[in-house]
Amino acid sequence: MNPYSPTNHWYVIKLSDLLRNKAINDLKLNTGNYLIDSRQIYIITAIKSQRDTKGNKTEYVHYKPIVESQNQDQNSLVCYIPIDNLPKAGLRLTITKDTLKKFYKDISQPLPPKVPSNVYDTKSNMEIFWQNDIEKITTLLRNLWKESKYPSSEKQNPSNLKSFQDTLDTVLEHLINEISFITQKPTKEIRKKIINNLNQGLKKTVKD
Structure with missing residues (x-):
């Protein structure tokens, strides 16, 4: 069996991993980087592979505001979003x-x-x-x-x-x-x- 055949499960997984890594590298996303939207600045706390709503494995960016809120519950809140959705959410690297x-x-x-x-x-x-x-x-x-x-x-x-x-x-x-x-x-x-x-x-x- 051709290991690089599109029907080969191992190949499909490896290819998807490469595409996700390329997306991260293209955006130069790393833990500790800062994101900004139209309201405030956030720090990236993690980049993790998770299942999206359709069950597909997707790379997610976890982030939280750099400025602490007076509401203590909000300070422990960490948001996360698929990398591909960053532009749609108005989020970009500083x-x-x-x-x-x-x-x-x-x-x-x-x-x-x-x-x-x-x-x-x-x-x-x-x-x-x-x-x-x-x-x-x-x-x-x-x-x-x-x-x-x-x-x-x-x-x-x-x-x-x-x-x-x-x-x-x-x-x-x-x-x-x-x-x-x-x-x-x-x-x-x-x-x-x-x-x-x-x-x-x-x-x-x-x-x-």
Whole structure:
């Protein structure tokens, strides 16, 4: 019997193990790494093979918040999720040094000539934020920043303006806190750097 035949049980198991290991390696997931969603930062406590709801053997990431809750019961709570579902849940590894370098570079580039027509659509903006994709969040931040400095429309009702500002503040604070945690630098310093870089991009856009 061909040991590498798709019908060979040993081969199927070994192949699935290889695919799971590749998924872990591609994401560079390890115990002790940090995950982040749109709300807070978590630490990976374990990576285990478990049976999913369909009975299939799946690699699960176990994680818990790094900030202790006032509720003691919640402090002992450990969440777990299949690796493949991390993006769907808006979870990703915290920003790396290379990604951070690219982020600072991107936000200092000339801003887009025109912001999206739905720039005041809080629901659309927050959906992008909840997806927690750093590239999309970077684009969102740049659009919101430009609109806050050079409004494309003067006719916005107060509620729209407040929601818009709240969204901008939420996105900005989220990035500041994440970068501060990773770099161990004060939030004040991170805020200044982000705003300076955004303004550099704004000046280049206006100048062009």
